[in-house]
Amino acid sequence: MTPYFYKAPVLTLEGISxxxxxxxxxxxxxxxxLDVCRPDMNQGQVVGFYGRSGMGKSVLCRILAGLMxxxxxxxxxxxxxEPVTPGAVGFVQQRYPLFNHRTLHDNLLVAASRKxxxxxxxxxxxxxxxxxxxxxxxxKYPAHLSGGQRQRAAIAQQLLCSDHLILLDEPFSGxxxxxxxxxxxxxxxxxxxxxxxxxxxxxxxxxxTTALCDRLWLLGYERDTNGQLIPxxxxxxxxxxxxxxxxxxxxxxxxAEPEFARFVEHxxxxxxx
Amino acid sequence: xxxxxxxxxRPRRVVFTTxxxxxxxxxxxxxxxxxxxxxxxxxxxxxxxxxxxxxxxLIPELWASMTTALQSLAVATGLALLISYLTALPFFRPxxxxxxxxxxxxxxxxxxxxxxxxxxxxxxxxxxLIFATTVYLVTGMTSVILTTTQEEMDHARTLGMSEWRSxxxxxxxxxxDDMLEVVRQNFAIIWTMITLVETLYQSEGxxxxxxxxxxxxxxxxGVVAIQLVILATGALQDYLFGLLRRVFFPYSELTTAR
Numbered sequence: 180m181t182p183y184f185y186k187a188p189v190l191t192l193e194g195i196s197x198x199x200x201x202x203x204x205x206x207x208x209x210x211x212x213l214d215v216c217r218p219d220m221n222q223g224q225v226v227g228f229y230g231r232s233g234m235g236k237s238v239l240c241r242i243l244a245g246l247m248x249x250x251x252x253x254x255x256x257x258x259x260x261e262p263v264t265p266g267a268v269g270f271v272q273q274r275y276p277l278f279n280h281r282t283l284h285d286n287l288l289v290a291a292s293r294k295x296x297x298x299x300x301x302x303x304x305x306x307x308x309x310x311x312x313x314x315x316x317x318x319k320y321p322a323h324l325s326g327g328q329r330q331r332a333a334i335a336q337q338l339l340c341s342d343h344l345i346l347l348d349e350p351f352s353g354x355x356x357x358x359x360x361x362x363x364x365x366x367x368x369x370x371x372x373x374x375x376x377x378x379x380x381x382x383x384x385x386x387x388t389t390a391l392c393d394r395l396w397l398l399g400y401e402r403d404t405n406g407q408l409i410p411x412x413x414x415x416x417x418x419x420x421x422x423x424x425x426x427x428x429x430x431x432x433x434x435a436e437p438e439f440a441r442f443v444e445h446x447x448x449x450x451x452x
Numbered sequence: 453x454x455x456x457x458x459x460x461x462r463p464r465r466v467v468f469t470t471x472x473x474x475x476x477x478x479x480x481x482x483x484x485x486x487x488x489x490x491x492x493x494x495x496x497x498x499x500x501x502x503x504x505x506x507x508x509x510l511i512p513e514l515w516a517s518m519t520t521a522l523q524s525l526a527v528a529t530g531l532a533l534l535i536s537y538l539t540a541l542p543f544f545r546p547x548x549x550x551x552x553x554x555x556x557x558x559x560x561x562x563x564x565x566x567x568x569x570x571x572x573x574x575x576x577x578x579x580x581l582i583f584a585t586t587v588y589l590v591t592g593m594t595s596v597i598l599t600t601t602q603e604e605m606d607h608a609r610t611l612g613m614s615e616w617r618s619x620x621x622x623x624x625x626x627x628x629d630d631m632l633e634v635v636r637q638n639f640a641i642i643w644t645m646i647t648l649v650e651t652l653y654q655s656e657g658x659x660x661x662x663x664x665x666x667x668x669x670x671x672x673x674g675v676v677a678i679q680l681v682i683l684a685t686g687a688l689q690d691y692l693f694g695l696l697r698r699v700f701f702p703y704s705e706l707t708t709a710r
Contacts, residue, residue: 246606266612276607280626280703289621293612322706340611 181429185213187258189224189377190243190344194252196411197238204235205242206411208252210396212377215423223343223376225366227388230398231450234412236381237273239398240348243379244270257342258375266293268379269337269345273352275329277321283332284308284317293340307335310372311365326354327361334365343375351384359387366391385450386434386443393428395420397449418449492673497680500673508662514681517650517658521642524581529635531582532589536597540619548594555587559645563652573653580649581642588641592634596627629701636693643682 190212197205215224230236241247243254245263254263261267277286287307291300308314311331316324324332330350337345350366351359370376382388389395397418400408422428425442433439455461456471463471484494492500504510535551538544562583566576600623608618650660659678666674697704 241606244606244610246609265609268610270606270610272603272607274603276603278607278621278626280629280701290611320703320706322703337610 181217181423183215183217183423185215187214188212188255188260189214189257189375190379191255191260192243192252193255195239195242195249195254196251197235197242197247198250198411203411204238205249206409206413208239208398208412208414210414210419212379212394214375214377215393216374217429221371221374223370223372223374223378224393225370225378225380225391226394226396227380227382227392228396228398229382229385229388229446230412232383234398236383236398237348240270240272240346240381243346243381244268246270256344266340267342267344269334269341271330271333271337271345271347271350273349275326275333277324277329277332277336279321282318282320283313283324283328286321286332287336287339290336290339303339307339310368311335327358330362331365334369338369338372338376343373344377344379345369346379346381348381349383350380351382351387363387363391385446389422389427389443389446390434390439393421393423395422397446399450492676496673497676500671501677501681504662504674504677509657510659510662510678510681513657513659513662514685516656517646517660518685520578520581520656520658521639521646524578524585524642524646525635525639527578528582528585528589531586532593533631535586535590536593537619537624539594539597540623548590551587552591552594555584555591557587559584559648563649573655577649577653577656581645584645585638585642588638589634592638593631596630596634597623599630600627629697629704632693632697632701636690636697639689639693640686643686647682 188211190210192208192210195205195208196203210228212224212226228236228239230239238247242249243263245254245265245267255261256263256267277283278289281289284304287304288300291303291307294300295303305314308317311334313328313332313335316328321329321332334345334347347366350362354362366378366380369378380388380391396414397420398412398414399418400411401413401415403409420442425438427433427436427439427442430436430439453467455463456467480494483491491497501510532551535544535548539548559580563576563580566579566583570576570579604622604626605618608621609615613621646658647660647663650656650658651664654661659682663675663678666678
């Protein structure tokens with residue numbers, strides 16, 4: 180097992196509940212992402228929130244990104260654990276939106292300008308274009324980019340102006356096997372850029388998400404003593420998985436391991452319950 | 453050839469151009485040789501056009517109308533953009549709603565009302581045109597603003613942009629090309645109105661007045677000639693607006709199905 184230890188929290192969800200017009204969508208969600216350190220490694224972390232379709236994952240994403248205030252509870256981010264505000268967490272939405280009226284270069288520059296002085300912003304833009312293999316497409320408008328290029332650009336844009344935390348909403352949705360591999364590479368690339376970089380994946384793709392993460396939270400419904408479903412998705416104590424502790428994190432080809440397959444089956448059983 | 457009748461087909465440029473040229477030729481042949489002479493003959497219209505140009509000042513009159521139209525359009529566009537963008541603030545939304553509904557007001561009633569308020573005929577003419585164009589533009593522009601999605605605004609906010617900055621980036625800059633398209637579409641309305649307004653205030657002339665006189669003296673060939681000139685001017689305007697869009701907003705047509 181890879182040696183590791185935890186440092187300060189980088190993201191905390193405290194009693195998050197969300198109700199829309201009397202309908203409970205999310206109920207009392209608690210989770211904490213800690214900065215995980217591995218000796219001789221300078222790598223951030225990848226954590227995942229898994230939930231079936233229609234369970235309120237997008238609502239959770241918007242709350243995590245500070246775009247929506249929960250009915251109760253709060254989200255704390257960063258080393259200082261301050262309440263989340265829009266812009267504090269990079270949020271790559273499902274369809275990778277970019278500014279269609281700006282070239283790829285300008286899309287990144289406008290993001291970099293939020294955080295850096297003009298000269299440094301220009302420099303950072305160049306660095307990210309290079310790092311995300313987008314330099315050749317710098318003058319293209321988003322409509323001219325392929326799905327993969329667009330996704331890379333959207334992630335780069337968010338990274339340029341956020342503080343280490345980046346949230347991906349359904350990053351594997353609708354992608355073929357090759358593209359999923361590409362996205363996985365990008366995610367790992369992001370974590371190697373800074374030890375504090377934390378990628379939060381919110382997805383319904385259990386196998387791919389599990390393969391990348393070192394922590395996993397499962398959104399689901401609880402039942403009351405009569406066996407009736409309690410409204411509002413939540414994360415029970417049984418549905419919080421420390422994959423590092425389980426020896427399933429940071430393996431290059433973890434999907435081929437029997438332990439991993441057994442764990443995914445277990446998760447599937449939990450979902451079906 | 454077959455592709456000209458296939459749904460959503462994209463014929464080659466040369467095929468399409470030949471088809472358009474053939475259609476125009478057919479139209480001209482029908483006009484020249486159709487036995488039921490509903491329209492004056494092509495020759496008569498061309499003669500009228502020549503006569504209107506040489507002795508009745510068709511070009512200066514067209515220019516006078518054109519400058520009035522452009523003047524009205526410029527002011528109306530500024531006003532409509534202001535009213536539309538102000539809908540970001542709830543306080544101003546009723547104004548945009550009311551402005552949009554005012555397109556149902558009749559031009560004659562409006563002209564009478566303006567005539568009471570203003571002193572010179574030119575002012576009345578210009579104000580009526582500005583008012584009428586603004587209300588149409590506000591309708592189109594607010595519709596464009598309403599196409600803004602939650603995803604677009606969220607995207608700007610996640611980049612740490614304030615609400616005003618997000619509005620500027622997503623709605624103002626992001627939809628400027630669509631606003632230009634709204635202006636292009638509504639420019640035609642000015643031409644419809646200007647011909648009417650010029651007949652009410654005849655001191656400044658204009659192509660509308662020229663058309664009115666041809667109508668009055670039953671010079672059908674002159675009427676058709678002037679209408680064709682207005683049609684050609686409109687087509688040229690459309691082309692110029694398209695050109696502006698392609699030059700200033702090259703991204704605009706990238707996602708359009710052709």
